[in-house]
Each structure stands twice: as structure tokens, then as C-alpha cells.
Amino acid sequence: MSTTATAKAMAPEPQDQRPVSGLDRYFKITERGSTVAREVRGGFATFFAMAYIIVLNPIILGSAKDMYGHQLDSGQLVTATVITAALSTLLMGVIGNVPIALAAGLGVNTVVALQLAPKMAWADAMGMVVLAGIVVMLMVATGLRERVMNAVPGSLRKAIAIGIGLFIMLIGLVDSGFVSRIPDIAHTTVPLQLGGDGHLTGWPVLIFIVGTLLTLALMVRKVPGAILISIVVMTVVAMIVNAVAKVPSWGLTTPEWPGNPVATPDFGLFGEFSLFGGFEKVGVLTGVLFVFTVLLSCFFDAMGTILGVGDEAKLMDKDGNFPGINKVLLIDGLAVASGGATSSSATTCFVESTAGVGEGARTGLASVVTGGLFSVALFLTPLATMVPSQAATPALLAVGFLILANSVKEIDWSDYTIAMPAFLAMLMMPFTYSITNGIGIGFISFSLLRLVAGRGREVPAAMYAVSAVFVFYYAMPALGLT
Numbered sequence: 001m002s003t004t005a006t007a008k009a010m011a012p013e014p015q016d017q018r019p020v021s022g023l024d025r026y027f028k029i030t031e032r033g034s035t036v037a038r039e040v041r042g043g044f045a046t047f048f049a050m051a052y053i054i055v056l057n058p059i060i061l062g063s064a065k066d067m068y069g070h071q072l073d074s075g076q077l078v079t080a081t082v083i084t085a086a087l088s089t090l091l092m093g094v095i096g097n098v099p100i101a102l103a104a105g106l107g108v109n110t111v112v113a114l115q116l117a118p119k120m121a122w123a124d125a126m127g128m129v130v131l132a133g134i135v136v137m138l139m140v141a142t143g144l145r146e147r148v149m150n151a152v153p154g155s156l157r158k159a160i161a162i163g164i165g166l167f168i169m170l171i172g173l174v175d176s177g178f179v180s181r182i183p184d185i186a187h188t189t190v191p192l193q194l195g196g197d198g199h200l201t202g203w204p205v206l207i208f209i210v211g212t213l214l215t216l217a218l219m220v221r222k223v224p225g226a227i228l229i230s231i232v233v234m235t236v237v238a239m240i241v242n243a244v245a246k247v248p249s250w251g252l253t254t255p256e257w258p259g260n261p262v263a264t265p266d267f268g269l270f271g272e273f274s275l276f277g278g279f280e281k282v283g284v285l286t287g288v289l290f291v292f293t294v295l296l297s298c299f300f301d302a303m304g305t306i307l308g309v310g311d312e313a314k315l316m317d318k319d320g321n322f323p324g325i326n327k328v329l330l331i332d333g334l335a336v337a338s339g340g341a342t343s344s345s346a347t348t349c350f351v352e353s354t355a356g357v358g359e360g361a362r363t364g365l366a367s368v369v370t371g372g373l374f375s376v377a378l379f380l381t382p383l384a385t386m387v388p389s390q391a392a393t394p395a396l397l398a399v400g401f402l403i404l405a406n407s408v409k410e411i412d413w414s415d416y417t418i419a420m421p422a423f424l425a426m427l428m429m430p431f432t433y434s435i436t437n438g439i440g441i442g443f444i445s446f447s448l449l450r451l452v453a454g455r456g457r458e459v460p461a462a463m464y465a466v467s468a469v470f471v472f473y474y475a476m477p478a479l480g481l482t
Contacts (some may be wrong), residue, residue, distance in 0.1 A: 023365070027097055032315075032362040037224070039099075042361025043369020045228045046101050047384075048392050049355035052175070054377060055252045055385050057081045057104040061345060064113035066122045067281070072269065072343060078381055079265040080344035086374035088335035088347050093367030096328040100309050100353045101370045102335045107434060108297050109345035116278070116290055124278035126340040128287065131275060132294040133337025133346070139299075140329045149303055149329075151460035154320045155415075156442055157307050158407040159422030163429035163438045164308040165403030168351050170430040172396030175389040176208035177251065203247045204390045207238050212394040219398060227359050227395045234391035250388045258382030265378050269343035289481055294336075296473055297436050298346050302332045304435040305349040312403055313357045351435070358399040417453050421446035440470035 024030050029039060058077035065071050085103035092100050108129075116125035139145040152160070173179045178200070179192050195201055200209070211234035218226035238255035241247065279287035306329075309315075310322045317323055332349055339347035356366045377384035413419045425442025429435050447467040450459045 027363040027365045029363050029365060034360060034362040036365065038360035039363055039365035040369050041225045041228045042099055042356030042359040042366035044356075044373065045231065045359045045395060046099070046350075046353050046356035046361070046366065047370045047373040048228070048231045048387050049352040049395050050101060050103055050350050051377070051384050051387060052252055052389055052392070053085065053103045053106075053350075054078060054082055054381060056106070057109055057344060059252075060106075060109050061113050061343075064117050066117040066125065067120055070122060072122060073266070076266045076268045077344065078263070079267055079378065080269045080342040082374055082378045082381065083265070083267075084335070084339055084342045084344045084347050086371050086378065088331065088338060088371075089367050089374060090371035091331050091334070092328065092349075093364035093369075093371060095364075096331050096367075097324070097364035098306075098310070098315065098328055099313055099356050099361035099363060099366040100306065100328070100349050101356070101367055102332070102347050103350050103374075104339060104345045105298060105301060105348040107301070107436075108294060108348065111293060111297065112345045115293070119286075120278045120281040121274070122343065123272050123274040124281060126273040126343050126345075127275040128278050128291050129294055129340030129346050130273055130337045131291050131340075132298060133333050133335070133340060135291070135295055136299060136333030136336055137330060140326060140333055143326075145299070145329050146326055147462050148466055149307070149325065150321060151462035151466075152307070152443075153418060153446070155411045155418045155422050156425060156446060157311065157320060158410050159425045159442060160304045160435075160439060161308040161311045161403055161407045162411075162422075163426035163442075164304055164351055164354070164435060165400040165407070166426060167429040167433075167435060167438075168354060168396040169400035170433075171351075172393035172400070175251070176393040177202070177205050177390070178208055203241050203245055204238075204250050204388065207234055207241065207388070208390040208393060210234065210237070211391055212397055215394040215398045225359060227355055227398060230394055231387065231392055234394070235387050238388050238391050239386075250390065253385050253388050255386055255388045255391070258386060261380055261383045263379060263381040271341065272343050273340055285481075289476065292473075294346060296469070298332075298336050298348050300436040300439045302329075302349045304429075304439055305351050305353070306332070308351070308403065309349075309353050309357055312354060312399075312406065313362050315362070352396070354399040354403065355395040358395065358402055417449040417455060418446065420449060440473065443467045444470055 020030065029036060058074045058081060062072050062074045062077050081104050088102040092098060092102060112125050112129060116128060177196060179194060180196050182188055182190055182193050195205060211230055214233065215227060215230040218229060235255060242255050315322060335347040339345050411419065411422050421442045424445050425438045428441045429438030443463060444467045447459050447464055450456055
């Protein structure tokens with residue numbers, strides 16, 4: 001037998017890429033190099049990584065008062081938060097076919113609670129969120145949103161993904177208590193410290209440390225389901241520790257079996273919004289600026305997350321574009337509007353979706369699983385919220401590392417007109433605790449540096465337009481428009 005024939009005989013059989021079922025064919029599971037088991041694990045991992053929103057969103061919105069002193073009911077907010085997240089995520093899975101979950105956006109809910117509500121009624125504030133979602137959907141329908149995303153150069157897209165990786169790592173460290181903010185009364189220029197007082201103390205931090213080591217060890221050993229296994233194991237350990245040591249505080253969620261795991265949904269806030277009532281309270285100009293503020297945050301937070309998750313899940317084509325992105329963007333816009341319609345604030349793509357991608361999720365089946373878990377949580381909220389952040393946040397560190405490892409080498413560091421904006425974008429996200437700020441500073445610096453270098457014609461018109469919008473946005477306080 002010839003050498004060539006021998007080599008052919010020894011070569012492995014090519015893997016059959018044909019779908020094995022209708023489910024496989026619809027979600028393109030095999031085509032994207034995934035399996036049903038990976039998608040299910042990914043869906044669970046994403047849910048556990050973002051389940052904290054079930055508790056946190058009602059706290060943020062429920063603690064604020066509108067101009068009449070009214071507060072939203074906490075139980076109704078839980079129902080609104082959960083069902084909006086469930087439906088939006090299910091739509092993203094079934095129609096968008098991407099492993100991206102959605103829920104009430106952090107940052108946007110603070111804007112609604114602290115900027116909008118105090119100057120109008122709650123229904124008026126939520127109406128402005130609905131308007132922002134409608135504008136987003138109109139931008140998708142006209143192709144404007146996709147043109148903006150396609151105008152972002154490849155290296156800057158990678159920087160956005162890296163910035164998100166660094167951002168979610170910082171979120172994990174802060175939410176776990178491994179690092180904490182130093183109070184202003186300390187009169188120091190150092191913003192963060194190790195632990196709660198400069199030292200690592202307490203059972204919750206130990207749970208986080210052990211969980212991180214377990215996650216990394218399982219990943220090094222290439223154990224399938226490493227992230228999900230770690231979350232489940234550390235939740236059980238945390239429950240045992242809490243029962244034995246009587247830990248005084250775990251933060252938002254306490255790892256203990258609830259006395260009554262069943263919760264009754266209360267849909268009292270659904271449909272409680274007024275599209276134009278807010279303009280009567282604050283005037284047309286201020287009202288437009290309020291809608292613009294919500295729109296900007298939702299638009300670019302989602303854009304960064306979609307690009308970051310899409311890149312990590314290997315969903316981009318050879319030109320760096322996201323096939324079928326219009327469906328994804330349309331669902332995101334619909335989610336923003338539905339968040340206002342249910343009074344849960346703007347619902348948007350969650351960066352914690354990367355936890356599922358880290359488990360191997362590549363299709364919308366993972367989102368269907370996550371959405372299904374949110375649906376179950378509508379009736380079992382106490383169970384969904386017993387996973388402490390210290391057990392879930394190690395996943396964010398692990399995924400942050402994976403994003404950096406996969407993206408940093410693909411930035412063109414030799415071209416300063418793109419390398420410097422990329423550097424600024426990736427650092428500003430964690431340093432300002434905002435995806436939108438990182439994108440804005442990256443866009444502005446890219447446009448300016450290309451102009452200074454005499455390469456202004458290389459910058460797409462959409463990039464100039466968006467950069468100008470960001471300049472106006474940052475100048476609004478100085479112009480007295482906030």
C-alpha cells in the first residue's frame with residue numbers, strides 16, 4: 001500500500017454535520033458545532049448567573065418614589081421582572097436563534113428610578129421607556145441600527161468584547177464581596193479595596209474563592225459543564241455553611257431553603273404606562289432628552305453585548321458581521337418597549353449570557369432553556385433566588401478570561417489610530433462601570449484620531465454620526481440639559 005493510501009486509511013472519518021432531528025435542524029445545533037447537552041447546560045448557567053435580577057430590579061425600582069410620592073409594589077415588580085425576562089429571552093431563542101438572554105437592564109433601571117420617576121408619575125416614566133423601545137424598533141426597520149453596528153471596525157469590535165470581559169470580571173469581584181468600594185468618608189483617592197475592609201474575611205468570600213478555584217480547575221481538566229457544576233456545588237456548600245455557621249449576611253440572596261418555595265404572580269403593573277404623560281410634566285425638550293438617555297443606554301449596551309457574545313460564540317461570518325442580526329436587534333427593541341409596558345423598566349441583552357457561551361452554548365436553544373427557567377421562576381421565585389452571588393460570580397471571572405484570551409491577539413496594535421481607541425474602549429467599561437461609556441469613548445477617539453492622521457475618509461459616515469451623538473450626550477450636563 002502506498003504512503004498516500006496509508007495516510008488516507010489512517011485519517012479520521014469526517015464528522016457527520018447533518019442534523020439528527022427537527023430540533024437540531026431548527027436551531028442549527030450540529031451546524032454550529034454544539035450539542036443539545038451543551039445548550040441545556042449553557043441555558044442553566046446563564047440563568048443562574050443572572051437570576052439576581054429577580055431580586056435586584058424590584059429593590060432598585062421599589063425603593064424610589066415618583067413626583068407624587070408613590071412607590072411600586074415589590075411583589076408586582078418581581079412578577080413584571082420575571083415574566084418580561086422570560087418572554088423576551090424565549091423570543092430571542094426561538095426567533096433570533098442566539099444564546100443571548102434578556103432582563104431588566106441595570107443602569108437603565110436606575111435612570112428610570114432616579115431621573116425620570118421623581119419628575120413625573122410612574123406610568124409616565126414607563127411610557128418613556130416604551131417610546132425608547134419603539135424608536136429602537138424603527139431604527140431596526142430602517143436598517144439604521146445595523147448600519148451603525150457594521151460601521152464599527154473589526155479591532156474596535158474585539159476591544160468591545162474585551163471590555164465586556166473585563167467589565168463582567170469586575171462585576172463578579174464586586175458582587176461576590178472579593179473587592180468593595182471604599183466609602184467617600186474615608187477621604188482617599190483609592191476607589192476599591194480587597195474585601196470589605198482591606199482584608200478577605202467571612203464565609204461568603206471563602207465560598208467565592210473556592211468556587212473560582214473549582215471552576216478554573218474543572219476548566220483546566222476540560223470537564224463538560226464546568227461552570228454549571230461549580231455553581232451547583234458551591235450553592236450546596238453555601239447552604240450547608242449558612243445552616244451551620246449562621247452567616248449574618250450574604251448580600252442580596254441567602255443560600256437557604258425557602259419555607260414556601262411557591263410564589264403567586266401579581267400582574268397588577270401590566271399595562272400601567274402613559275406614552276405622552278411625561279411630556280406634560282417636564283416639557284417637550286426635557287421629555288425628548290429623557291427618552292434619548294434611555295435610548296442611548298439601551299442601544300449601545302445591547303450592541304456591545306450582542307457583538308461580544310456573538311464573537312465569543314463564533315457566530316460572526318468571515319467579514320466580521322453577524323448573520324441574521326436584524327432579528328436579534330428587533331427582539332431587543334421589542335424587549336425595551338415591553339419592559340416599559342410591564343413597569344419592569346427597559347429589558348435588554350444581558351452580558352451574563354457569556355456564562356452560557358462559556359459552557360458551549362451556540363444557539364437559541366440555550367435561550368429557550370433560560371427563558372423556560374425564568375417562566376418556572378415566576379411561580380418558584382424563592383427557589384430561583386436562593387443561589388448566592390458568591391456561587392454564581394466565579395463564572396463571570398472564567399468567562400472574562402476566555403473572552404480576553406480569544407480576542408486580544410486579534411487587535412491591530414501596530415496602528416495607533418485603532419489601537420488607542422480599542423485600549424480606551426476596553427478600559428473605560430470596567431473603570432466607568434458602563435458598556436455604553438466604553439463604546440462612546442472608543443468611537444469618539446477613533447473618529448478624532450483618524451481625522452488627525454489624515455485618514456478621515458476611512459471612517460464610515462455612520463461612525464461620525466454616532467460619535468457626534470456621544471459628544472452631545474456627554475456635553476448635556478454642561479449645556480444644562482439634564
